[in-house]
Amino acid sequence: MAVLKLHPASKQVERDRQTFLGLLGECVSLWAFLDRELFNLTQAALGVDHTRAAIVFYSWANIANHLILVDRLMKHRLAAKDFQAEWKPLSKSIRLHLDTRSVYAHQPIKRTGSSENNRASYAYSVHIEPAERLLAREYHGLGGKSELSAKDLRKHAYSLEKLVRQVSEFHTAFKGIQPSA
Numbered sequence: 001m002a003v004l005k006l007h008p009a010s011k012q013v014e015r016d017r018q019t020f021l022g023l024l025g026e027c028v029s030l031w032a033f034l035d036r037e038l039f040n041l042t043q044a045a046l047g048v049d050h051t052r053a054a055i056v057f058y059s060w061a062n063i064a065n066h067l068i069l070v071d072r073l074m075k076h077r078l079a080a081k082d083f084q085a086e087w088k089p090l091s092k093s094i095r096l097h098l099d100t101r102s103v104y105a106h107q108p109i110k111r112t113g114s115s116e117n118n119r120a121s122y123a124y125s126v127h128i129e130p131a132e133r134l135l136a137r138e139y140h141g142l143g144g145k146s147e148l149s150a151k152d153l154r155k156h157a158y159s160l161e162k163l164v165r166q167v168s169e170f171h172t173a174f175k176g177i178q179p180s181a
Contacts, residue, residue: 013122016150017111020124023153024104030160031063031101034094037167038066044175045073063101067094077174090170093163099141100156103128104148125149 043053060066074087103126110127127147128139142148148156 016122017124020150023150023157026157027104027153027160030157030164033164034167035063035066037164037171038070040171041070041174042073044171045077064098090167097160097163103139103141
């Protein structure tokens with residue numbers, strides 16, 4: 001029988017904790033890159049310098065609002081068929097990823113202890129605050145689970161990195177598109 005401790009202090013527990021926090025940090029950092037791409041699209045759509053684009057873009061408080069701004073600009077700048085075929089799928093994917101971001105950006109980390117081969121084992125996850133669960137809200141970012149594990153964060157980071165690349169490629173193509181009439 002393994003003894004679980006309230007404050008475990010082993011090298012493995014610390015490595016697992018650092019791995020989890022590293023994944024969390026990677027996800028947060030990737031959002032900064034995605035936000036930068038949204039800024040680049042704003043500047044290209046407005047056809048202005050960095051300063052003017054920054055005044056418009058950063059007057060919106062958060063990344064969800066940045067996406068609303070870019071959606072409006074793309075709808076105005078792209079032909080309807082290009083907007084539907086090219087931008088809408090990217091925007092939808094960003095929104096789906098935002099649901100997951102909302103969980104790990106606003107909810108606490110939890111350490112759970114268990115016993116494996118008569119040894120204590122600890123896993124880290126992001127979970128919904130128990131008192132908030134009482135409100136019976138849906139958390140789409142959990143993907144039907146009750147919490148986000150290290151595996152979930154790794155998968156999210158991989159998918160988010162791919163999304164940043166796709167938005168960057170869209171930006172490169174967008175710069176060559178003439179405004180819709």
